Amino acid sequence: MQMTADGRITSQKDTAKTASRDIYLPSERKTIAGGGTPHVVAKDFSIYYGEFEAVKKVNADVLSKYVTAIIGPSGCGKSTYLRAINRMNDLIPSCHTTGALLFDGEDIYGKFTDEVLLRKKIGMVFQKPNPFPKSIFDNIAYGPRLHGMNDRKQLAEIVERSLRKAALWDEVSDRLDKNALGLSGGQQQRLCVARTLAVEPEILLLDEPTSALDPKATAKIEDLIQELRGSYTIMIVTHNMQQASRVSDYTMFFYEGVLVEYAPTAQLFTNPKDRMTEDYITGRFS
Amino acid sequence: MNVGTRKILNRSFTAVGIGSIVVMGIALLIVIVPIIYNGVGAVFFTGTIEHRNMLYNEFGEGDEAELAKQNAAAGVYRKEVYAMLAGFEAELEAMESERQQEFRSKYGSVRNALTALMGPLPGDTGAMLTRFKYGQTRWEKAEEKLHEFLYEAKWDYSDPDAMAKEYYVSRAAEFEGTSLVKIFPYVEKHLEEIMRPEFTIYLGFLTDSSVDSHIFGGIWPEIQGTFFLAIGAMLFAFPLGVIAAVYFTEYAREGLFTSMLRSANSTLAGVPSIVFGLFGLAFFINTLGVSESKSVLAGSLTLAIMILPTIIRAAEEAILSVPRTYKEASLSLGSTKWNTIMTVILPAALPGIITGGVISLGRAAGETAPIIFTAAVSVGSAIGLADVFSSPTPALSWNIYNLASEHEAAAEIRHVQYGMVLALVGIVLLLNLSAILLRARISKKLKG
Numbered sequence: 001m002q003m004t005a006d007g008r009i010t011s012q013k014d015t016a017k018t019a020s021r022d023i024y025l026p027s028e029r030k031t032i033a034g035g036g037t038p039h040v041v042a043k044d045f046s047i048y049y050g051e052f053e054a055v056k057k058v059n060a061d062v063l064s065k066y067v068t069a070i071i072g073p074s075g076c077g078k079s080t081y082l083r084a085i086n087r088m089n090d091l092i093p094s095c096h097t098t099g100a101l102l103f104d105g106e107d108i109y110g111k112f113t114d115e116v117l118l119r120k121k122i123g124m125v126f127q128k129p130n131p132f133p134k135s136i137f138d139n140i141a142y143g144p145r146l147h148g149m150n151d152r153k154q155l156a157e158i159v160e161r162s163l164r165k166a167a168l169w170d171e172v173s174d175r176l177d178k179n180a181l182g183l184s185g186g187q188q189q190r191l192c193v194a195r196t197l198a199v200e201p202e203i204l205l206l207d208e209p210t211s212a213l214d215p216k217a218t219a220k221i222e223d224l225i226q227e228l229r230g231s232y233t234i235m236i237v238t239h240n241m242q243q244a245s246r247v248s249d250y251t252m253f254f255y256e257g258v259l260v261e262y263a264p265t266a267q268l269f270t271n272p273k274d275r276m277t278e279d280y281i282t283g284r285f286s
Numbered sequence: 287m288n289v290g291t292r293k294i295l296n297r298s299f300t301a302v303g304i305g306s307i308v309v310m311g312i313a314l315l316i317v318i319v320p321i322i323y324n325g326v327g328a329v330f331f332t333g334t335i336e337h338r339n340m341l342y343n344e345f346g347e348g349d350e351a352e353l354a355k356q357n358a359a360a361g362v363y364r365k366e367v368y369a370m371l372a373g374f375e376a377e378l379e380a381m382e383s384e385r386q387q388e389f390r391s392k393y394g395s396v397r398n399a400l401t402a403l404m405g406p407l408p409g410d411t412g413a414m415l416t417r418f419k420y421g422q423t424r425w426e427k428a429e430e431k432l433h434e435f436l437y438e439a440k441w442d443y444s445d446p447d448a449m450a451k452e453y454y455v456s457r458a459a460e461f462e463g464t465s466l467v468k469i470f471p472y473v474e475k476h477l478e479e480i481m482r483p484e485f486t487i488y489l490g491f492l493t494d495s496s497v498d499s500h501i502f503g504g505i506w507p508e509i510q511g512t513f514f515l516a517i518g519a520m521l522f523a524f525p526l527g528v529i530a531a532v533y534f535t536e537y538a539r540e541g542l543f544t545s546m547l548r549s550a551n552s553t554l555a556g557v558p559s560i561v562f563g564l565f566g567l568a569f570f571i572n573t574l575g576v577s578e579s580k581s582v583l584a585g586s587l588t589l590a591i592m593i594l595p596t597i598i599r600a601a602e603e604a605i606l607s608v609p610r611t612y613k614e615a616s617l618s619l620g621s622t623k624w625n626t627i628m629t630v631i632l633p634a635a636l637p638g639i640i641t642g643g644v645i646s647l648g649r650a651a652g653e654t655a656p657i658i659f660t661a662a663v664s665v666g667s668a669i670g671l672a673d674v675f676s677s678p679t680p681a682l683s684w685n686i687y688n689l690a691s692e693h694e695a696a697a698e699i700r701h702v703q704y705g706m707v708l709a710l711v712g713i714v715l716l717l718n719l720s721a722i723l724l725r726a727r728i729s730k731k732l733k734g
Binding site: 118119123126132133142147192195196199 | 634
């Protein structure tokens, strides 16, 4: 069974045509022109840590340019699923996968897939802000430099553009040569977003990006996600259900490794189809 | 557990902790204070005119006119002494043969004691070794020699069950009734005029070569040799160690092979250093033939093998302590593993790696056993940089041992030995201090 965000059950052949379908959106959210094509497609996709099956046979399309939230109790496999998309799980030796996970139609775990190129296209922001112990400028320029950009003027442009996109430019434009570790936690996290944007990815994966931040910094990150919506396909793992309902267009609910429900956010939070989802979002378990 | 017991336990734990720190501090003082006190004495001491003559003749140091003036002033008193000796020698010739025989042997030892004190006497044949060309260069040694001149040491074997006892007989009493009896009070009274003690700062101790196997002169060849060996060892061990650590932490898959490599590394760290020394001789010199005989190169290689495990462990720890998030961040930006290691992990691990490296450098500078068979010689001059592939070198650690145990005049030059010990401790301390400063600087730069 192939699940799509609008709850329709589609056969695998149909996925190519989903670009033209009308999808349910909360009324206050605008439809994004050119968006809505399946960007990351999972087919019977499972992730194992050794013998343990952490994510079980997920079938889901993540739609381009929209924001998709992943919620679920701790240990349900939501972070594992997110990290599988840009192959960060490769760092764990015992981790392996079955089934297929497609990015723009290409198998992420294919034999000939270059994970370095893949990660360039699929950027990630982590739970704890993790700027390098370098200057703000060097942090942003790190990615472009890796990919062969050495012209100081062009780099400066990229740095400015990325910082503006991440709504950080006004706060740090006068101290680009200062160490990034001197910034506040919220600023550091936006710096990490800017650093990811500097390599011009197509997908932005956010792994609980606000769990280490105070409410004010959290609000800024949420605003930032709204700004970026429409330009990037965004996937965000969060523990905070209010956050998921505020920032996302679609929501996935994972429970014990199973993708229980995947629906437009408004629908999932107001009218969940599955009993488990309802229990979780009403706080009966967490 | 009630509050009272807890408090008592806390207090007693604190007391034991402070106590052990105090004990450690005292132990450190007991070790360090004599080293500093005696070692400083090699540079700052009360030197005699013999020291100044030696410096002028052997190293061309000092003011010629001033020295001539001092020699002339001392000469006045020395001539008196020489005259007394000549007078007694004439008297000796006139004696009847039996008495002459008795005094002649006694006179010989008087003359030897006097030579040791103030240098060659008129009528002595030219000295072969430099050490016999001068009297005592240090005032405290001169006073010792004065005592030997005034009193003859004898041993009392009367009690067969006990150890023999040393006792002193005044030479003046032995020469009672001859003209020589005047010489003893004269030398005792005018010792200062004869030797002209002056407070001396001999910085050349650190920069001069030694003369006549450390009887005179400085320890520069040893200091230089120590630097050559330690730095040479680092040149081999540091890059290899860091590469091995990167392999262990980033590339090696956990498995039987890796754990075997790890335990081999730990075992290597625990091998006694003398074994490394013999290995160096057998492998680098006899098997590989890196040099015909002992050389700085062979010694450096042996020391490198010895410190390699330490460097690997330190670098491994440093790399593992780099936050995982840095690595994730770099990889998620599309960086290759190699790039991540070079641009993120190694720079962040650098303070720890450098600390491990410098501690190993200190160890390489201080080790004796590995260089005994591979690099060290007891006496020699400073070698040039081009000679490191073929020449052995003196080195502080080995020469300290040599001066303490094998030198033929060990008791005469304790100050040189202490000076070497202080120099070695100073070098190691300096290296560690520079490591701490370097680390602090890099950490500060990393932390912003």
